[in-house]
Amino acid sequence: MADELYLENIDEFVTDQNRVVTYKWLSYTLGVHVNQAKQMLYDYVERKRKENSGAQLHVTYLVAGDLLQNGHVCHKVAVVREDKLEAMKSKLSTVASVHVYSIQKALLKDSSPLYNTDYDIVKSNLQHCSKFSAIRCAAAVPRTPPDAPRAPAPAQSPQRQRDPDAAGTVNGHGPPAARPPPQQHKGIMGMFAAKAAAKPQDTSKETKAEAKEAPGVSAASSKPPIKNSIMNNFFGKAAMNKLKANSVPEQPKEEKEVVKPSVAVAEAESSPNTVAEKPGKKTESARIQQKDKNSKAKRADRSDDEEERDPENVKKKRRRIKQLESDSSDEEDVPPSPTPEEERAPSPPPVPALKTELEPAPTEGSAGGRKRKRKRVLKSKMFIDEEEGCMGKTG
């Protein structure tokens, strides 16, 4: 029977997994209304005790009611152990509610495990924390874009809700950098808002694709969705092979080359684009186009960097560069992504439109320095390899 399922579930949670099963935890886990969860817990306790009076089961209850305290009537809400339940009920002049709060195998010394269980389950369900509650608030709607310009239209992508969480954890620069460009540029950049891409890599890919197929803007819009799914897979793959093998990222790259040279480079470039979010989206798009030009030529050079340009490796790549920079104090702290830029041929027409902020001069001016830096990166790697070889010899 369907009702028996929950009994088995609770039994498993309490006895087999030795969990503290609070009504809230049960409600989220089984996806039921909180009141139903409370009733389920009560039912389980009753049945278990009936069939086996010596069952090792400790129950805590929630009691709420009026209490005369310090001369005025105070509404008290308390979590009590089973043995103190009657005592608390008798203290209250009126009992407003009693229900099971939690069930666990062991006797609890204090209520901190209850708090921890609830905290964990709420934290992992923050997106819909009032889904199983008994009160619905019609006014609690997410803000619309005009109110909160940092959030693109929430209807467009369910990922949006995760953004605040994802952004904070993955890349703090992501959302803020993603938002200003859509507002500043209509037209091509309007594709940003239309896409409402949660991840900066996606947006950069789109701009890249758009710039590539400048005449066919609408065509570009239809293509990014397909690209995105492919790219997401590649990202998933590439994300797992962080610094392990150079060959692995080359494979996705080759595959990408088959699909679309622009796309492939876009993906490869998107990681430096995430790095370069600070300079701005426009610079990234410019870089994409420029990289696009010399992608094949510089493949070999960049193969080492490609793998490092995975979004997760952004920080690692940064660190490496920074270590080098700390060696050479006169190097500026410039993210690695602009380096491919100067190596490009003159940019295609859409690029100047997008590159309003970043002028060619400074980038070219520092081109030599960046080139030097990049070479240094390669050198260092070789150095490490040699070291390892040496260590292998000596060790």
Added chain:
Amino acid sequence: MFSEQAAPTAQGLLAPPSAEPPTFPRVPVSGYSDCSQPFRLGQRSFSRQYAHIYAVRLAGMRPGLEQRARGRWGSGTALRRLSELQAGEKCCVVGTLFKSMQLQPSILQEISEEHNLVPQPPLPKYIQPSDELFLEDELQRIKLEGAIDVQRLVTGTILAVYGSEQDDGRFLVEDHCFADLPPPLPWNGPSSSRFVLLASGLGLGSVSGEALLSTQLLVDVVTGQLGAEGEQSCAAHITRVILAGNLLSQNTQSRDTINKAKYLTKKTQAASVEAVKMLDEILRQLCTSVPVDVMPGEFDPTNYTLPQQPLHRCMLPLASAYATLHLVTNPYQATLDGVRFLGTSGQNISDIFKYSSMDDYLEILEWTLLAGHISPTAPDTLGCYPFYKSDPFILTECPHVYFCGNAPHFQSKLLQGKEGQRVLLVTVPDFSATQTACLVNLHDLTCQPITFSGFGADSED
């Protein structure tokens, strides 16, 4: 309040699962308007002296006080400025009080090298029998003696004194009066029970975790997860939650990082970062279910001087995604369902507590209402913005609910005024210490405390 309605179905959830359990819609706020515009500062400039604020305060309150004086001591009372005083003539003077206190912490004394003083430790009260009162107006000051309670009054109060100047240059006071309750606001309260939850001093980020379960229980009661059906349906009548300051604990104010060497503190994170994340999660849970007004307090990451500006939205990314989160100033004034709320996070009351003989927070709260000014001790002993056009802390209309946060315990009183004013005075207790919040019923202006508790190792009875 809750219990009578909820009692019948109290044990309803001690049963096997029933059919689809009911969901109660949250009672919407029918009329909300934020009236705290005077407390919002746009461009701030601290290049002005603080004398201007006293000048505008006196100018703003003088007409009202003169009218009160005439009403109390006769319409023929002579109203004089200090410069026009004649010895022996009974007259009435309106001016600002200044209390000269020996123990008052003075920065000039602290940094003066002549005195070689170690800065004195903070005391609970700085009053002494040797304190003296002076009355100041725009041009002069005069020492006050007589029927006036020196210990009770604080600097910055505007009042009218009736008496005469003595030969030795002091003013002998026979009687004095304050601005009294401001004119009443019309009453448009709701016709049925609506509740507003007032809580303050959540104290997140503190070392002890005892109040955490109580905070979670508070959120659960308000969002309708806790309690039997009767209690949940009552909780659906909570139309708003106001958090009156000190959302973060004092422990998050780690100042020693300023003095420590950089290499020791480079990798450490300020304690308030973690605390604000916790606050964000709690507010997120609340905001999905009820409109919340968040006022900053003494230990919160916003400016120090009154009026404190709202917390910035970027600190609360999860919660501010919802339109139900309102980040407001301290002091805060708003009209909810036709009921005017005015309140602070408690810094004004606790400051008066330090410099006055009054011990009861409710008594001080009532006194500020009768004195016609939210925070008379600002800017003397409480940080304040140098206003020069007008003093926004002067009470011009009588609120219906006047509260202060972070009080040591819960107290409430319904004050009736002569002109028909009805004010509910509430001292909201510090939640991290007392685990108590307040439920204000807008329909009949009553207030009930609501306490939360878990069970500890030493199980109390």
